[in-house]
Protein backbone atom coordinates (compact mmCIF):
# COMPACT_ATOMS: atom_id res chain seq x y z
CA UNK A 369 0.00 0.00 0.00
CA UNK A 370 1.27 3.46 -0.87
CA UNK A 371 1.52 5.89 2.07
CA UNK A 372 3.80 8.47 3.65
CA UNK A 373 5.95 5.78 5.28
CA UNK A 374 6.60 3.79 2.03
CA UNK A 375 7.41 7.06 0.23
CA UNK A 376 9.91 8.04 2.94
CA UNK A 377 11.52 4.59 2.73
CA UNK A 378 11.74 5.02 -1.07
CA UNK A 379 13.54 8.37 -0.66
CA UNK A 380 15.89 6.93 1.96
CA UNK A 381 16.74 3.87 -0.16
CA UNK A 382 17.56 6.04 -3.19
CA UNK A 383 19.74 8.37 -1.10
CA UNK A 384 21.72 5.41 0.24
CA UNK A 385 22.15 4.01 -3.30
CA UNK A 386 23.33 7.44 -4.50
CA UNK A 387 25.85 7.71 -1.65
CA UNK A 388 27.20 4.21 -2.35
CA UNK A 389 27.53 5.01 -6.07
CA UNK A 390 29.30 8.33 -5.36
CA UNK A 391 31.65 6.72 -2.82
CA UNK A 392 32.65 3.92 -5.18
CA UNK A 393 33.17 6.45 -8.01
CA UNK A 394 35.37 8.55 -5.76
CA UNK A 395 37.39 5.55 -4.58
CA UNK A 396 38.01 4.31 -8.13
CA UNK A 397 39.00 7.84 -9.25
CA UNK A 398 41.49 8.05 -6.35
CA UNK A 399 42.91 4.59 -7.13
CA UNK A 400 43.22 5.41 -10.85
CA UNK A 401 45.02 8.68 -10.01
CA UNK A 402 47.50 6.91 -7.72
CA UNK A 403 48.24 4.30 -10.41
CA UNK A 404 48.60 6.99 -13.05
CA UNK A 405 51.00 8.97 -10.87
CA UNK A 406 53.16 5.87 -10.56
CA UNK A 407 53.34 5.51 -14.39
CA UNK A 408 54.07 9.26 -14.78
CA UNK A 409 56.98 9.01 -12.36
CA UNK A 410 58.25 5.77 -13.95
CA UNK A 411 58.19 7.46 -17.38
CA UNK A 412 60.32 10.31 -16.03
CA UNK A 413 63.12 7.93 -15.07
CA UNK A 414 62.94 5.11 -17.61
CA UNK A 415 64.30 5.48 -21.16
CA UNK A 416 61.72 5.82 -23.94
CA UNK A 417 60.99 2.71 -26.03
CA UNK A 418 63.15 2.24 -29.12
CA UNK A 419 61.73 3.01 -32.56
CA UNK A 420 60.65 -0.39 -33.95
CA UNK A 421 59.81 -1.74 -30.48
CA UNK A 422 57.11 0.63 -29.27
CA UNK A 423 54.65 -2.27 -29.38
CA UNK A 424 56.28 -4.89 -27.17
CA UNK A 425 57.63 -8.09 -28.71
CA UNK A 426 54.88 -10.40 -27.44
CA UNK A 427 52.05 -8.30 -28.85
CA UNK A 428 50.51 -7.92 -32.32
CA UNK A 429 51.96 -4.90 -34.11
CA UNK A 430 55.52 -5.40 -32.82
CA UNK A 431 57.98 -3.97 -35.36
CA UNK A 432 55.08 -2.51 -37.35
CA UNK A 433 53.80 -5.96 -38.35
CA UNK A 434 50.04 -6.06 -37.75
CA UNK A 435 47.75 -9.09 -38.16
CA UNK A 436 46.03 -9.17 -41.53
CA UNK A 437 43.48 -6.43 -42.21
CA UNK A 438 40.00 -7.42 -43.33
CA UNK A 439 37.24 -4.87 -43.95
CA UNK A 440 34.15 -5.54 -41.80
CA UNK A 441 31.20 -7.47 -43.23
CA UNK A 442 28.49 -4.81 -43.15
CA UNK A 443 25.60 -7.21 -42.60
CA UNK A 444 27.01 -9.09 -39.62
CA UNK A 445 29.99 -7.35 -38.01
CA UNK A 446 29.48 -4.81 -35.25
CA UNK A 447 31.42 -1.57 -35.48
CA UNK A 448 31.64 1.59 -33.36
CA UNK A 449 32.03 5.33 -33.95
CA UNK A 450 35.66 4.92 -32.74
CA UNK A 451 38.39 4.44 -35.36
CA UNK A 452 40.79 3.10 -32.71
CA UNK A 453 38.55 0.20 -31.71
CA UNK A 454 37.32 -0.55 -35.25
CA UNK A 455 40.92 -0.80 -36.49
CA UNK A 456 41.68 -3.31 -33.73
CA UNK A 457 38.69 -5.43 -34.80
CA UNK A 458 39.58 -5.11 -38.50
CA UNK A 459 43.02 -6.55 -37.68
CA UNK A 460 41.59 -9.31 -35.46
CA UNK A 461 43.22 -7.90 -32.30
CA UNK A 462 39.69 -7.49 -30.96
CA UNK A 463 37.22 -10.11 -32.31
CA UNK A 464 36.55 -9.37 -36.01
CA UNK A 465 32.82 -9.68 -35.35
CA UNK A 466 33.09 -6.72 -32.93
CA UNK A 467 30.77 -8.63 -30.60
CA UNK A 468 30.80 -9.82 -27.02
CA UNK A 469 33.98 -7.94 -26.04
CA UNK A 470 34.93 -7.98 -22.35
CA UNK A 471 36.42 -4.94 -20.63
CA UNK A 472 39.62 -6.83 -19.90
CA UNK A 473 40.01 -7.59 -23.64
CA UNK A 474 39.28 -3.96 -24.53
CA UNK A 475 41.71 -2.44 -22.05
CA UNK A 476 44.48 -4.94 -22.88
CA UNK A 477 44.11 -4.35 -26.64
CA UNK A 478 44.21 -0.53 -26.55
CA UNK A 479 47.00 -0.50 -23.97
CA UNK A 480 49.41 -2.52 -26.11
CA UNK A 481 48.45 -1.41 -29.63
CA UNK A 482 48.54 2.33 -28.82
CA UNK A 483 51.16 2.26 -26.03
CA UNK A 484 48.88 3.59 -23.30
CA UNK A 485 49.58 3.30 -19.57
CA UNK A 486 47.31 0.67 -17.98
CA UNK A 487 45.66 3.50 -16.00
CA UNK A 488 44.64 5.37 -19.15
CA UNK A 489 43.54 2.16 -20.89
CA UNK A 490 41.33 1.31 -17.89
CA UNK A 491 39.92 4.83 -17.72
CA UNK A 492 38.97 4.83 -21.43
CA UNK A 493 37.46 1.38 -21.08
CA UNK A 494 35.44 2.44 -18.04
CA UNK A 495 33.63 4.98 -20.21
CA UNK A 496 31.82 2.05 -21.83
CA UNK A 497 30.42 0.65 -18.54
CA UNK A 498 27.32 2.78 -18.86
CA UNK A 499 26.40 1.05 -22.10
CA UNK A 500 26.47 -2.62 -21.23
CA UNK A 501 23.15 -2.94 -19.37
CA UNK A 502 24.96 -4.89 -16.65
CA UNK A 503 26.15 -7.66 -19.01
CA UNK A 504 29.90 -7.15 -18.42
CA UNK A 505 30.66 -7.01 -22.16
CA UNK A 506 29.78 -4.87 -25.16
CA UNK A 507 29.27 -5.10 -28.89
CA UNK A 508 31.14 -2.27 -30.62
CA UNK A 509 27.86 -0.94 -31.97
CA UNK A 510 26.67 -0.23 -28.40
CA UNK A 511 29.09 2.72 -28.35
CA UNK A 512 26.95 4.54 -30.94
CA UNK A 513 24.29 5.58 -28.39
CA UNK A 514 24.00 9.37 -28.69
CA UNK A 515 25.41 11.50 -25.88
CA UNK A 516 26.71 8.68 -23.73
CA UNK A 517 30.20 8.79 -25.25
CA UNK A 518 29.27 9.34 -28.90
CA UNK A 519 28.42 12.94 -29.71
CA UNK A 520 27.73 15.35 -32.55
CA UNK A 521 30.44 17.22 -34.50
CA UNK A 522 32.68 14.18 -34.99
CA UNK A 523 35.47 14.47 -37.53
CA UNK A 524 34.77 11.22 -39.40
CA UNK A 525 31.00 10.72 -39.21
CA UNK A 526 28.05 13.02 -39.95
CA UNK A 527 25.85 13.73 -36.90
CA UNK A 528 23.56 10.88 -35.93
CA UNK A 529 20.51 12.96 -37.04
CA UNK A 530 21.76 12.56 -40.62
CA UNK A 531 23.52 9.20 -40.27
CA UNK A 532 22.01 6.63 -37.89
CA UNK A 533 24.80 4.14 -38.67
CA UNK A 534 27.81 5.54 -36.82
CA UNK A 535 29.87 2.39 -37.43
CA UNK A 536 31.57 3.43 -40.67
CA UNK A 537 33.81 6.39 -41.49
CA UNK A 538 32.96 8.87 -44.24
CA UNK A 539 36.13 9.37 -46.30
CA UNK A 540 34.94 12.78 -47.57
CA UNK A 541 34.82 14.07 -43.98
CA UNK A 542 38.22 12.53 -43.24
CA UNK A 543 39.67 14.29 -46.31
CA UNK A 544 38.15 17.57 -45.20
CA UNK A 545 39.74 17.25 -41.76
CA UNK A 546 43.15 16.25 -43.11
CA UNK A 547 43.14 19.09 -45.63
CA UNK A 548 43.55 21.43 -42.67
CA UNK A 549 47.18 20.49 -42.04
CA UNK A 550 48.77 23.90 -42.51
CA UNK A 551 52.02 22.44 -43.84
CA UNK A 552 50.20 19.75 -45.88
CA UNK A 553 51.98 16.86 -44.13
CA UNK A 554 51.25 16.98 -40.46
CA UNK A 555 48.40 18.38 -38.39
CA UNK A 556 49.58 20.64 -35.59
CA UNK A 557 47.65 21.11 -32.35
CA UNK A 558 46.55 24.48 -33.70
CA UNK A 559 45.20 22.82 -36.89
CA UNK A 560 43.15 20.43 -34.72
CA UNK A 561 41.89 23.26 -32.51
CA UNK A 562 40.92 25.29 -35.59
CA UNK A 563 39.13 22.40 -37.28
CA UNK A 564 37.25 21.51 -34.05
CA UNK A 565 35.82 25.04 -33.93
CA UNK A 566 34.94 24.95 -37.61
CA UNK A 567 33.26 21.53 -37.35
CA UNK A 568 31.25 22.47 -34.25
CA UNK A 569 30.06 25.70 -35.88
CA UNK A 570 29.11 23.83 -39.07
CA UNK A 571 27.16 21.12 -37.21
CA UNK A 572 25.42 23.66 -34.99
CA UNK A 573 24.31 25.57 -38.12
CA UNK A 574 23.13 22.58 -40.15
CA UNK A 575 21.76 20.15 -37.55
CA UNK A 576 18.47 21.19 -35.95
CA UNK A 577 19.01 18.47 -33.32
CA UNK A 578 22.61 19.53 -32.54
CA UNK A 579 23.28 18.51 -28.94
CA UNK A 580 26.79 19.74 -28.12
CA UNK A 581 26.07 23.40 -27.40
CA UNK A 582 25.66 23.04 -23.62
CA UNK A 583 27.17 19.62 -23.24
CA UNK A 584 30.59 20.52 -21.88
CA UNK A 585 31.25 16.89 -21.02
CA UNK A 586 30.85 15.81 -24.65
CA UNK A 587 32.88 18.76 -25.88
CA UNK A 588 35.58 17.55 -23.52
CA UNK A 589 35.22 13.94 -24.78
CA UNK A 590 35.59 15.18 -28.37
CA UNK A 591 38.78 17.03 -27.53
CA UNK A 592 39.95 14.00 -25.53
CA UNK A 593 39.65 11.76 -28.60
CA UNK A 594 41.52 14.27 -30.71
CA UNK A 595 44.23 14.67 -28.08
CA UNK A 596 44.81 10.91 -28.09
CA UNK A 597 44.87 10.83 -31.87
CA UNK A 598 47.44 13.64 -31.87
CA UNK A 599 49.70 11.94 -29.32
CA UNK A 600 49.52 8.50 -30.94
CA UNK A 601 49.89 9.64 -34.59
CA UNK A 602 51.84 12.86 -34.11
CA UNK A 603 49.46 14.45 -36.65
CA UNK A 604 50.95 12.52 -39.61
CA UNK A 605 48.45 13.04 -42.46
CA UNK A 606 49.48 9.97 -44.51
CA UNK A 607 49.06 7.59 -41.56
CA UNK A 608 45.90 9.27 -40.33
CA UNK A 609 44.26 8.93 -43.76
CA UNK A 610 44.66 5.13 -43.62
CA UNK A 611 43.62 4.85 -39.98
CA UNK A 612 40.64 7.22 -40.12
CA UNK A 613 39.24 6.45 -43.58
CA UNK A 614 39.94 2.69 -43.75
CA UNK A 615 40.23 1.95 -40.03
CA UNK A 616 43.40 0.06 -40.78
CA UNK A 617 46.95 0.28 -39.40
CA UNK A 618 49.36 1.53 -42.06
CA UNK A 619 52.10 -1.02 -42.91
CA UNK A 620 55.08 -0.62 -40.61
CA UNK A 621 53.17 1.82 -38.42
CA UNK A 622 53.73 2.04 -34.68
CA UNK A 623 52.63 4.62 -32.10
CA UNK A 624 54.63 7.85 -32.07
CA UNK A 625 54.34 8.07 -28.26
CA UNK A 626 57.27 6.07 -26.89
CA UNK A 627 56.93 6.37 -23.10
CA UNK A 628 58.38 3.34 -21.30
CA UNK A 629 55.21 2.74 -19.28
CA UNK A 630 52.79 4.17 -21.84
CA UNK A 631 50.90 7.42 -22.34
CA UNK A 632 49.29 8.47 -19.05
CA UNK A 633 45.97 10.02 -18.02
CA UNK A 634 47.81 13.18 -16.96
CA UNK A 635 49.43 13.56 -20.38
CA UNK A 636 46.10 12.89 -22.11
CA UNK A 637 44.30 15.35 -19.83
CA UNK A 638 46.77 18.16 -20.42
CA UNK A 639 46.62 17.82 -24.23
CA UNK A 640 42.80 17.59 -24.02
CA UNK A 641 42.62 20.82 -22.01
CA UNK A 642 44.99 22.61 -24.38
CA UNK A 643 42.72 21.66 -27.30
CA UNK A 644 39.37 22.29 -25.60
CA UNK A 645 40.28 25.60 -23.99
CA UNK A 646 41.56 27.04 -27.26
CA UNK A 647 38.54 26.13 -29.40
CA UNK A 648 36.70 29.18 -30.62
CA UNK A 649 33.77 28.61 -32.96
CA UNK A 650 33.84 32.27 -33.95
CA UNK A 651 37.52 32.33 -34.84
CA UNK A 652 38.42 34.19 -38.00
CA UNK A 653 38.47 31.81 -40.99
CA UNK A 654 41.82 30.94 -42.48
CA UNK A 655 42.45 32.12 -46.01
CA UNK A 656 40.03 30.73 -48.66
CA UNK A 657 42.82 28.85 -50.40
CA UNK A 658 43.13 26.40 -47.55
CA UNK A 659 39.40 25.71 -47.17
CA UNK A 660 38.30 22.42 -48.79
Ligand code: HEM
Pocket residue numbers: 448449450451452453474475478482492493494495496511512517518519520521522523524525590593594596597600
Ligand atom coordinates in the same frame (compact mmCIF):
# COMPACT_ATOMS: atom_id res chain seq x y z
C1 HEM B 1 37.97 1.37 -24.75
C2 HEM B 1 38.40 2.54 -25.14
C3 HEM B 1 37.65 3.45 -26.05
C4 HEM B 1 36.30 3.70 -26.15
C5 HEM B 1 35.18 3.07 -25.34
C6 HEM B 1 36.12 4.69 -27.19
C7 HEM B 1 34.90 5.18 -27.61
C8 HEM B 1 34.73 6.13 -28.59
C9 HEM B 1 33.47 6.65 -29.03
C10 HEM B 1 32.11 6.25 -28.49
C11 HEM B 1 33.71 7.57 -29.98
C12 HEM B 1 32.71 8.43 -30.75
C13 HEM B 1 32.83 9.88 -30.35
C14 HEM B 1 32.23 10.74 -31.43
O1 HEM B 1 31.01 10.78 -31.53
O2 HEM B 1 33.01 11.36 -32.18
C15 HEM B 1 35.13 7.63 -30.19
C16 HEM B 1 35.74 8.44 -31.10
C17 HEM B 1 37.08 8.51 -31.24
N1 HEM B 1 38.03 7.74 -30.62
FE1 HEM B 1 37.71 6.29 -29.25
N2 HEM B 1 37.35 5.01 -27.71
C18 HEM B 1 38.31 4.29 -27.04
C19 HEM B 1 39.68 4.32 -27.26
C20 HEM B 1 40.30 5.15 -28.14
C21 HEM B 1 41.74 5.23 -28.32
C22 HEM B 1 42.77 4.39 -27.57
C23 HEM B 1 41.96 6.19 -29.27
C24 HEM B 1 43.26 6.68 -29.87
C25 HEM B 1 44.29 5.96 -30.09
C26 HEM B 1 40.66 6.69 -29.70
C27 HEM B 1 40.48 7.66 -30.66
C28 HEM B 1 39.26 8.15 -31.06
C29 HEM B 1 39.09 9.23 -32.01
C30 HEM B 1 40.20 10.00 -32.72
C31 HEM B 1 37.72 9.46 -32.13
C32 HEM B 1 37.04 10.59 -32.92
C33 HEM B 1 36.53 10.14 -34.26
C34 HEM B 1 35.73 11.24 -34.93
O3 HEM B 1 35.79 12.41 -34.52
O4 HEM B 1 34.99 10.91 -35.86
N3 HEM B 1 39.69 6.03 -28.99
N4 HEM B 1 35.74 6.73 -29.32
